[in-house]
Amino acid sequence: MKERGVQEGKIPWKLIVGIILSVWLLRTFCAESFRIPANQMENTLLEGDHLWVWKSSYGVRVPQTPVSLPFCYDTIPGTKIRSYISLGIPEMYFFRKFPNRNDIVVFNIPSLEKNIPVDRKKIAVARCIGFPGDTVSFQNGVLRINGNFVSQPSRAIAAYFCADSVKSVIDSLFLKLNITPVSTKIEKKSLYFLSRYDYFRVKNLLASPDLLQEVNLDRNNFRVVLPLFGEATSVNAENASFIARLMSAYEGRDVEVRDGRIYDGETEIVSYRFAQPYYWVLADNREMGTDSRSFGALPHSHLVGKGSRVWLSFDSGKPFYKAFRIDRIFKVL
Template structure:
């Protein structure tokens, strides 16, 4: 239609363009959500617990299809966001008004020993928002008491699939017996796998000189050496390659493995030093629970299984007059409903892992670390790490 010899502008074409953009945007969000949910998900390494297999600010793709994608357990959630709204510190990006039971689609394989896996942090079911992730809510309660923690901090309870994502190496699969003696991990009474890039603690003795921080940085050593108080003596987190290289330094007199021979650490699983005299370098043995297996319940082993029975497998557990009551019935044994795993960081003395919080339930598994697609440090992109398969 013309108005004074000119065509009257119409909004139909503009609406169609806007509609096309909206449709394209909606399609992109739906497609990205499906890919993230069922195929792979991006993940960034936040800490040095897997040094030097994985480095801080390595960006990974995590395969969901290897072990089978886990169906959403908290479906009412903002797409492409994990557990909090962007630009906020604590606002949940999900609602627990509708929750679904755990279910996983078939995958190509089951979890194998030495796989590097991403999972939801088991003790992350309850968090104190003002405290760093490395200090769990449960450790705070043991130190300060529950009442003081709830009065002092903002406490948030999260469902399984909205707990923080963590990455570690699977050391033990269901049914395995895990033990650590003088920092050496054994699986089923045989020496376990130790990645060439894994870091252990060593006692480094120099001729009296301080360790050169520039040379340490050039080698990729990020954990600061700890002086022991003796002249020229340090405890360092090093790989076997680091040890061989440093032995050639003129100032180095000796490098020997350093293990913790101290008393039991109350921060370690199962937080019962009266019965379990364990520390980071001397731990176990523990048997990793397998689905369908039955254990006899005693006061000696209940600390190992209490959280599994009550929290992970949702039973009412009471102890009355030396007897265990599960769901209102006396119980002398328990049959596990899920498989469990034992996971540890490759940076063995700088990792909060199964030694601190115990067994990893299968419903917490997110996927298998697949490939590093980007990596950078303050000096720029680490080109040598791009598109590197993760092992």
């Protein structure tokens, strides 16, 4: 009886280790929940949404920081102490798969900070719209891929302005339609950030559509040709700077651009075969989102996974007992 009691009092370490290891494997390679930051995907996703992300959708990414504190991302809350141990593991992605066009992808934001492992860089979410070899252009509010017009998501946030003389009229329509846009003032004009859907609702009630006009910010005017994958990309004066930056930032090449040509030392590089695919991503919040307009092409090594569904959502601007957004629970993207 005594021996049986001792056995019953033992801590089941094997079971505990097995559970911890299973949870680690699931969170690292299969699925994980991420909280959506502000100004990224309104109104498709809202700040405070908790998004379920399938990490295996685009292949298997080997973690660079497998040893870390649970429930901490980059630092221990309230301190500047890192919550992980970097083991110097190189970037590795196995069984790589391409996203589908318009997939909502979660990714680590590319940065030039070499001392931060890729899997510990800040998280963002956006739509994957451009693939290797694509020409992506955005001019005067019109998005085109390979010359073909691409319709914008109806809930995508854009910027619009009106003169102060008609601000009261615009505000009254917002109130009537129960629209609460973010707004600011620039000189003698009011600037509003609202979805294209809400913009057309207001526009249809205006005496003149020119009373509320879309703003074309500099970041919304660009043209980029993404490098090929699986075959060499030719270098020319138009793409030399773009190609050289990708080679230096993500391919480990020490190159420079001189007179529209790429050089490795004194050797000119006339074409280059990239080791991984590069994509172009756009946030649905066209004016304030962090996406390829901020950091350029997104390398495959920075993909975390595919956004699947919202499983939990809280509105931080409301009291706790009113913050729970029941209508968004298990919302499929």
